[in-house]
Amino acid sequence: MYYSRQLMDLLEYQGKQLFARHGIPVSPGRAVRTVEEAVAAADEIGYPCVVKAQVQIGGRGKAGGIKLADDRDEVRRHASAILGMDIRGLIVKEVWIELASDIASEYYASIVFDRSAKAPLVMLSTKGGMDIEAVADEDPDAIAKLHVDPLLGFQPFHGRRLAFEAGVDEDVVRPVGAMLSKLYDAFVAEEATLVEVNPLIVTPERVVRALDAKVTLDGNALFRHPENAELRDPSAEDEQERMAHERGLTYVKLDGDIGILGNGAGLVMSTLDVVALAGGRPANFLDAGGGSKAEAIASAVEVILSDPKVKAVLFNIFGGITRCDEVARGLIEAFAQVKPEVPFVVRLDGTNDVEGRRLLAEANLPNVFAESTMDGAAKKVVELAAGS
């Protein structure tokens, strides 16, 4: 198990299962990975049902990833089509089979971290089922908003106030308010940074239910939620990202061919920009973090080089608590272990930089180029990647 420092987006069904634990009404459903399982699940849940692709990307419906099935044959047909489908680069590996709902009204509800106000922001709108950013641009008054004092929490009157302000049907003011309360409970208890329900539906029987679920959890808090830390998104798992997480490194896969390693998120982001300005395309973001020891650096090099697209690697280090001599030792260790075939450009500045540069010079590693400035290092690595 690893605890990511990043945010963790849940799949729809994972979000709904989380909702259900907090008493938020959702439709009965099951997550499955094969057509046979899909049919069995539909038989158990009943018809008509909906077959929904489980990938973390908007526009699933438009891409054909959400289909209504009236009977077993239709479930079989839709599940066959959707499993394995490519939705904007993500391969569908799981579908969620859910009992179909009749819909009288579609609302929108969400709770986000509002960073400017430094408080959770609860939003409710009767314009559900569509892109809320578009609603916010075109008709901002259609969204009722309320900041919650985190020390007071969300009170029942908050829910009623939002429901009246948003103009929900009067007969469902209380159940909608109650749902907001439970969403807030889930937001706090699960330490989410976002919970969003779009659409929140009212059925013809006037039952209120979350028809979709978007939940983002705080990676820093996962140590308190081991059950959430176990959740996985098989469609989004990338080999390098998984490897990096297992090693406790902050790594983001990008689509270029220049491997990047730096210390500190801001400096690494800046390095990506400088490489791009020099005409190169970074293959990854890798923050080795503060105070990295030689083993961590060697381990990070392995992760970078496991991406077959990488043609050259740039080390950009400005040592604060990270010591440049440790970085140099790590690189020397990595060369002993993995014997890289691609060129490296190394720029070391900061704590113990003289010693680090001396170690590298003495080691005389093949295909390793020292550069003294960030811009110079970026130009050099772009040149090397283009030439190899």
Place this chain on the structure above:
Amino acid sequence: MSILVGKHTRLCVSGITGREGSFHTLRNREYGTQVVSGVTPGKGGQSVEGIPVFNTFHDAVDRTGANTAMIFVPPVFAGIELIIAITEGIPAHDELRTYSVIKKNGRARLVGPNCPGILSPGRANVGIIPAGFFKEGNVGLVSRSGTLTYQIGNELAQRGFGNSTIVGIGGDPVPGTDFIDVIGLLEDDPETDLIVMCGEIGGDAEERAAEFIAAHVTKPVLAYIAGFTAPPGKTMGHAGAIVSGSRGTAVAKAEALEAKGVRVGRTPTQVAEVAVSLLGAAA
């Protein structure tokens, strides 16, 4: 006669087994306060110099009739004016509650968490900024990132500039102190002639800073934004550094700042070059 606390007080201390907790508890008891119990989750059944410890307040109140609680949350309530939190990895909801408590409870200012600290060259260094690279001078620097601060500070230093103060506000979603707060302080600082702000993708702190600068700042401000090439939806190391949809992009931030007359350098080197053009070559 007394109000609130007196001979009737039956005190229960949260965090009683900690160093500060036990120290102050015993001093209170020496003074004559009836200390009847303490709470430290997981240490129920132990005692501190004869004071029984419970796992929960419920148990403590139930078993010892406590009617008053003392909670050790240093240093927020201890009269400290400035709290600098270097720690990274603090859960966002904890930050939110802590920020709210500090805001409600008084004069203390929190800087960070997940920040490198504050350096006033030649005067004081609190945190992990490698002070050897910086000297006294007239450039105030405020940044969401640690090592990027060193990079830019170093580029400025190579061109002869020194710093009045370097403030790392941190890369988390709920920083205790924002750009606006620090820029306001630097505007009022007679030793600062140029303000350099170093932002990154995510949130709208840079956009709000742009508005603030236009309305309140007379000194030249120079900015750098990291993350022009960051893809949307991916957290770039800092919990706060994420582009969601069209929001929080480096382009939007640079445009917002430039629209208010703030010069934006595209690379750390360029920032230093613009500084030269604004202040003239430094000594």
